Amino acid sequence: MEKEVLTLNCQCENCQLRALFFAHLQQDEMLDICNIRKEKSFESNEDIVRRGDKFREFFYLKEGLVKLHIVKSGSEDQIITIAKPLDFISILSIFSSDHYQYTVTALLPSVVCNVDMSLIKSFATKNAAFGFDLMTRLSKSTDIVLLETMDLKRLQLKGKLAYILLKFANHIFKSERFDLPVTRKEIAEYAGVSTENIIRALAEFRKDQLIRISGKEIEILNKNRLTQISKFG
Numbered sequence: 001m002e003k004e005v006l007t008l009n010c011q012c013e014n015c016q017l018r019a020l021f022f023a024h025l026q027q028d029e030m031l032d033i034c035n036i037r038k039e040k041s042f043e044s045n046e047d048i049v050r051r052g053d054k055f056r057e058f059f060y061l062k063e064g065l066v067k068l069h070i071v072k073s074g075s076e077d078q079i080i081t082i083a084k085p086l087d088f089i090s091i092l093s094i095f096s097s098d099h100y101q102y103t104v105t106a107l108l109p110s111v112v113c114n115v116d117m118s119l120i121k122s123f124a125t126k127n128a129a130f131g132f133d134l135m136t137r138l139s140k141s142t143d144i145v146l147l148e149t150m151d152l153k154r155l156q157l158k159g160k161l162a163y164i165l166l167k168f169a170n171h172i173f174k175s176e177r178f179d180l181p182v183t184r185k186e187i188a189e190y191a192g193v194s195t196e197n198i199i200r201a202l203a204e205f206r207k208d209q210l211i212r213i214s215g216k217e218i219e220i221l222n223k224n225r226l227t228q229i230s231k232f233g
Contacts, residue, residue, distance in 0.1 A: 064110025159233025
């Protein structure tokens with residue numbers, strides 16, 4: 001279940017929000033943020049926000065791992081991207097809509113830091129440097145999602161799977177051995193293919209000694225070959 005903790009006495013000069021995002025704010029503005037910011041904890045598979053929810057708070061992921069996805073009819077789902085700690089999970093729709101266009105769900109136990117959205121927008125309109133920084137981060141986040149979508153779309157089945165496994169290894173866990181935080185079905189939703197095809201491709205990767213699978217643990221055995229497949233597969 002969600003647990004909420006109000007943080008009243010953060011040291012602003014050491015605050016993660018300042019280091020990440022608020023370098024352009026004055027000390028009194030940082031104190032305002034520190035005194036109202038909240039942290040919320042979520043269990044695996046718990047929704048942090050749902051598509052259609054109104055934008056009330058600005059979120060960034062402090063700990064854990066989440067997926068941004070669109071729930072379609074029935075059990076069909078489309079994963080947009082996976083966000084790691086210190087990513088801003090509210091930013092994709094912050095200026096385009098008053099409501100979330102996607103659902104954010106915890107893949108691992110996660111901690112999210114949130115600040116009232118009206119305060120963020122107020123700073124953005126009054127502080128040009130802050131607003132420019134916000135727009136820069138928005139653009140970068142959008143670019144990442146667009147490039148990832150384009151890369152996955154052009155690849156065949158094995159290329160898609162290699163691409164996703166390398167994303168976990170290189171960008172999320174920064175290790176060639178990790179516990180896969182998603183199900184086979186979620187990998188398929190991310191890649192835009194069937195679950196059966198993902199299961200088959202994983203078995204072929206294991207047979208070809210590209211990866212080792214032990215329960216949820218994945219170990220990449222031939223990273224060079226997997227990288228080639230992710231580019232041209």
